[in-house]
């Protein structure tokens with residue numbers, strides 16, 4: 434399914450932020466790793482959270498749900514002996530469950546998205562699991578991957594944080610369940626460090642004790658712990674909302690998004706500060722972000738690693754800013770659903786934006802007068818590319834057709850419904 438985005442000068446109305454993807458996947462996981470019954474209120478509904486739901490069920494969790502909650506009876510440290518798991522295109526779900534698979538006799542993670550998740554590297558996590566004595570058969574660090582647990586005990590391990598924080602998060606979920614104490618040292622840099630804060634927050638809520646160094650590069654994890662069954666409430670999702678806020682920023686608008694906590698640990702809440710730095714009129718109080726856009730934006734410089742999943746939306750806003758914007762420290766955007774530097778900038782250029790890439794940097798020469806549009810956009814299987822190009826399409830001169838825009842459902846299945854509710858001219862076509 435494609436979407437046609439027709440230029441729309443005005444957006445108006447209010448929407449509820451959808452529920453956070455990253456918190457939903459984490460709560461589902463810690464509920465599955467507990468032995469009792471946990472309840473998760475307002476979980477996200479998207480392909481990625483569905484993938485986690487499906488896989489924990491396959492691993493033996495009992496999952497029941499209604500409109501507002503999911504009730505999960507976990508399998509503790511004894512997942513069912515499952516032969517195969519299908520995580521769809523969900524990177525975090527794959528990485529977290531590769532660690533859990535160390536508790537299983539033998540599991541194969543299948544490769545259902547060869548052109549997206551199938552291209553992403555997992556070597557760093559594979560190396561760490563091998564240090565724990567787990568046997569891993571992989572395809573040069575990529576899917577399909579077979580993990581044979583071999584009853585790991587814990588101990589001292591290292592993990593590289595250069596490519597993704599998800600490898601470290603995965604080990605932090607596993608090691609408390611092992612019989613002996615563990616120590617994890619992060620080698621090189623730790624990218625997307627803020628997301629590890631969300632992992633630690635959820636582990637603490639689940640009753641797990643972990644000692645973390647202030648710089649998040651070293652951890653002591655007592656072994657033999659048990660996850661407690663708890664009640665969780667999922668907060669609003671900043672990465673998805675970032676695209677809607679960017680859309681409001683580049684148009685004449687009066688848009689409110691409810692349910693975005695000011696004190697959230699999501700790094701992507703920086704979208705609010707970045708738009709503010711770009712001189713977009715907005716307020717953020719009592720969980721409501723209100724943007725009253727006038728279409729005028731100023732260029733910005735920003736360390737994108739602090740808000741990994743909002744960078745594409747920020748870049749889309751910068752396409753219309755006065756001056757040159759720079760988003761630096763973003764190399765790991767290359768290892769996502771697509772290469773979010775080269776692939777994304779190619780699509781932006783097609784739409785008429787003036788952008789340049791460096792190995793770990795995106796440079797945007799703003800065009801306040803608008804871009805030409807009138808082209809077909811390749812979504813590269815990437816929900817965030819789809820959302821960001823939609824923002825650009827709203828202020829192009831001619832419509833954009835985003836091919837295979839249904840991949841938006843990876844994180845935000847109702848993105849286009851939300852935009853329509855705000856008055857955007859976006860239409861699904863076959």
Ligand SMILES: O=C(O)C1=C[C@@H](OP(=O)(O)O)[C@@H](O)[C@H](O)C1
Nearest residue numbers: 455525597598599625628741742
């Ligand atoms: O831990 C998580 O849930 C995530 C971590 C981040 O990935 P990286 O650490 O690979 O940047 C983020 O981009 C991804 O959407 C979700």
Ligand SMILES: C=C(OP(=O)(O)O)C(=O)O
Nearest residue numbers: 522523524525526742769
């Ligand atoms: C990169 C993302 O997710 P994941 O790594 O979990 O596939 C994302 O949501 O933008």
